[in-house]
Amino acid sequence: MSRNPRAPRPSRCTANAAAAGRPHGEEAFVTGILTSAEDFERARAWRLTDAADFDSYLLDTAVLLAEARRTYGTVQARMFHVDDFADFCLLHRLDPAEPVSRDRYLVNPPLQTQLLPYQGEELVGDFVPRLVRARDSGLTLRHVELLLDRVPGGDGGDGGDTEDAAVLVRQAHQRGAELFRRMLVGAGFGAYRFLCAVEAPGGRLEAEARILHWEDGVVRINDEDLDLVCAVLCAGLYRELPGAALLHGSQGSAGACGEYRQVAWAWQSEGGGYAPAAVELDEVRAEPGFSLGTVC
Template sequence: MTHTQPTRNGRTTSLRTALRQEVAGTIGLLADEQDFSAMRRYRSFTFDDHKTYLRQVEGLLKSLAAKGGHTTVALFDPDEYEEYCAETGLEPDTPASRTRFTAELASVGPAIAYEGQPLDDLVPELVDEAVRQATWQYASTTLSHIGPCAGCGQDIGRAAFARASYLIARAVDSVGSGAHHWVGSVPTTQGMLHAVLHVDATEPGTVTLDETEAMELTTLLALAIAHGNACALVVRTTTGDTQRIYGWRLKDERLEPLPAARVFDAYCNDTESGDLTAPEPGVDYCTAPDIADAGPAGPHCH
């Protein structure tokens, strides 16, 4: 029997096909109509309908995934793109410039890995990630620029972070077993800032949490401590088929439990009309546990 050897060109093509599967890619997504409209001023951007554009993006993502490719989706901001081109001297009205900008987005901007999820699910997740990063950057930058206390020379941002770290740790210890969804809220001149923390304490003696989320929540609380802002921490705890909602407010650099009635009002009153709404079935609106406070000194006053 005669055995035929693959041609050199055939083998090269096969190797290149295999190599493509090793290459990760990034798509810069124009998630809303406003950003899409801003890009239409460039002649090289040929789409004229946002819905059609989104369908084509989703089709491309599915096609790349079907071939074994790994693709990350990043938010494409036209204003940031324009600034990038001005700083780098690139001509903005070319696909090549948009590609270079998109490549950098994957390393510095909010991005989500495409894993087959519908674009309707991916876009809100991507926007949430962008808000989360913006909140973290604002809070951490603000803390780092506060500087030392005029009275004692202590770094205010660092002291506030140490205090916040202690309070968050004690609060996590106080809530006991269950799956805990934390939300921190702080009003600032930039609007209301939020941070989320998920804590899994369903297994006895084990507490699992996302360290990045914990850092973000701690930084947000530290920002409130450093500036004397209000701050609320609210927790939804799920244990089996039951749920409890409770929380604390920041007062004098300490976490003070919110009364159950106040928690109920916050969740069962329409914020626009003021009308009472039905409580969630199976949810107990209760008072948070007291937090033992023997950590870093409280109010920093001079």
């Protein structure tokens, strides 16, 4: 995490770009962002920032990111989670007050799924909440990876099993993505929230996505949310686990004379596939959805 917003200090991954002979504008800038006043106070002892309070810290961070976008080819950030950082330093016997410890934490390979590209979004209302979700999503993706490492009913034996498992994973991912597509196409134009949950060994897998489906057929969804939804659906289908999916929101468009209606549809799976069913997820109740087999 850079301490001086006027001179953004990239993490160690920038050195790799420079060593490859790329122009400075093609290097990557990676930083971590504290996402709450509580985390800011807990991190004071590590001297991560000179800001007087959390609001000032966010203003400094906004300046830092704007300067980084003018200087570097790629700007990425992840939630600087104080508990994760403390555990990381304890595991690797690092001093949390040393800048090198922060750099190692930010570019730690198992945590790369938590990195988000910064493209000038509003920091407080948009980007910071996405960073929090990306941290949770990263943990879920790691859980999914562990589930996909096993061949259902297999013993993890020879290389043939590994090749067969790779094919099965690809097929399950395609099936999950197609199920999600059919749910969105069947719903039609509107603004929706999608929820899904799979009951997996080691704990429930959950994913959420906000979706805008425009009249011209364009669907707006954050890439990281799409990846997580497909991963959770894939894991459930691959391991034949019970799960549920729910789509609710406002159906309609301005082109339809401004007519909107509130909808909530749900589907349930016993492991083999999803069928309409009454479901409650995250305190949202939904009636059985439309048949996915009727959607092209």
